[in-house]
Amino acid sequence: MVTLYDVARHAGVSTATVSRVLHGQGPVRDSTRARVRAAIEELGYVPDGAAQSLARNRKDVIGLVCVEHTGLKPNQYDIESMSLLFYDEVMRGVEARIRERSWSLLITFVREDENLGVPLPEDEPVQSRLLTLSGKVDGLLIGEGVVPSPVVTELARRLPVVVVAGDTALRGANVVSADNWSGAHALVAHLVAGHGRRRLFHVDGPATAPDAQTRRLAMRSVIGAHPGTVLTGSYSGRFTVHSGEEAAERLLAGGGTLPDAIVCANDQMAIGVLRTLAARRIRVPEEVAVVGFDDIFPASLCDPPLTTVHQPMRKIGERACDRLFELIAKPALRPRVELLPTELVIRSSCGCPPGTLTRLPVAPVAAPAGACTTRTRAAQGPKPEKTER
Amino acid sequence: MVTLYDVARHAGVSTATVSRVLHGQGPVRDSTRARVRAAIEELGYVPDGAAQSLARNRKDVIGLVCVEHTGLKPNQYDIESMSLLFYDEVMRGVEARIRERSWSLLITFVREDENLGVPLPEDEPVQSRLLTLSGKVDGLLIGEGVVPSPVVTELARRLPVVVVAGDTALRGANVVSADNWSGAHALVAHLVAGHGRRRLFHVDGPATAPDAQTRRLAMRSVIGAHPGTVLTGSYSGRFTVHSGEEAAERLLAGGGTLPDAIVCANDQMAIGVLRTLAARRIRVPEEVAVVGFDDIFPASLCDPPLTTVHQPMRKIGERACDRLFELIAKPALRPRVELLPTELVIRSSCGCPPGTLTRLPVAPVAAPAGACTTRTRAAQGPKPEKTER
């Protein structure tokens, strides 16, 4: 291994000078610089990252903790695994920012139980893995819901941490996420005000999932604001296609008239609903509209193409990274929650004519006082409410 | 920051003892161990990664260099971006292995020109970025085609390097890839021997893309082995959906009878072909069969579902990582090319009945003497051949 000393000896200068040439700082005579450059070139010297980190007390590395979904069939893509794209997009946003600074990105996946939102009972190893990780980085980006919040809090005491994507109720944490509230609000308003759909059925996520909760509350807010609009029922699913199918089956089994629209907490479940409806020859959107959330890739491919809400994942990654850099520079900064605007993606499952594709930026909607936005929830931390049936 | 010294002082022992407790090595009296553990706990000590790396002369980090496709519309998934999933799957395979050892994964993306296979004219920054990276890791995994081969060679002189996925002609490099030859062979044999398709049209990739080349040669080999089978023509595309559409338009514009089958060098182009054919009301597979390669997610969704060849990306990641660990342990190991078996995924675009879904492991097929497999190409390095029109 070629070290700084080798270069210094070879160029007939001191290590300090070599270091100065290497970083272009401090005054160095041109002739010396040239000599050092030549020596570096000749010996093929590359500085050792570990030694640099130690000496500078700064690693120029940030860590990203992602979810890894379990229970996916290996070697086989399906709609569920498509949701992984979210994290991959976030990762690309983060990486872009990091590259601009010539830092590096350390990635770790944490497995999540199929029962979305519930981490496996292996907190201990997760915690120790993340602690080890924290010794190798200057700051940490943590995907939503991957890590139990006490662990996040613990980590945040130790080094700058930003929680990425999804919606979170972590007290005093730095969070960058999509504006779920406004997105869901715009989506349901489009159904209600735009298409006159009055009788809504809700395919909800798990009661404990914070983003499902936000979306649910936004839907209720729209319903409340439009007299004559009612929630005919709801089903609490697990964010999977299968859950969506089951939800639709339950709904149909109940008999009675169909609702005007089925609002799903994510696209996977909306796709499940569409499948069941198609199997029963129920026409969408003529007999009932269906909408999702997230704008995963298959949403554009299903029949009819799904109206949904797009989350700016890449941008979330970028902003989270920016925020993390801020925190690394000034660790004393007060925690902040940052919500990025979503896009309403109108296709035709909502009742718009076939072929429609409109992408509407969603302006932030202030949650009415008392409503539970991310921000206020983070501050007040109320219990998740019981899902009605 | 809490250091080892702080812990030692707090526990009333030497740093050596703390280190021993930390790593469970060397004899330590139980009472001492307990005292040290308590001190660690109390102070919330986490070892500094940089210092450890420096002292151990080993970083426990490996680097992964991926392609980043450019020119994709931000905030919007499309079929092209789906191909990204390949790298993401590779990454997960790698990460799984790394985690087993409690190492870490450092990720870097390198942009690739839209003109697939041709890196942007920014070799210099790429090279310097990778050199810097090489100072931070113990070994490097490099995605195929991302990095100009001289740079790979240079890096490999410096530290263990494994080239991942795709097909490569790098001299003396360690490579882990899919067995493109056997996969393409099985696919075309299925068309020819299984369905009696005789007149084939080829939608090829760029002449310079090594995996396209391998697949092309495998196809020719099947044609050669089946008298009466002919290549009616070919088109050299750029691996994009658009290329596929164009290929089909050219084919149709030529007039004359349709071929029996259109063999595409990847799924994206096959999807493009399907679209154009659908627009012209040409029925697949009744009038012409269409097959792809890669088994990207949308392949299962298109109409008719695409018969194609699946590459074991996750496994490739795992094996590449294993190989890298071997090399790190024994840097003198001779370079080796390892080809992983593919799967023939039979759906219905080849002529099999609607609803078919058969996944057939492809046994390695020895390339006939003189044929250009990865291995021999790597050794002989012939020029890419001219694409016929």
Add this chain to the structure above:
DNA sequence: ATTACAGTTGTAAACGCTTACATTCGCGGC
């Protein structure tokens, strides 16, 4: 010649950890 000073370069002390080696401890056998 002397001095002052800016421009260069060298010296050596960190940085936080590991580990070879030296030292001490405790204990059984003499």
Add this chain to the structure above:
DNA sequence: GCCGCGAATGTAAGCGTTTACAACTGTAAT
């Protein structure tokens, strides 16, 4: 009580950088 010995612990020298500070150089003003 002393010796010997293995077990437990301590000492201190690295690991490859950075960087504060000291030391030197050469130039121009005195």
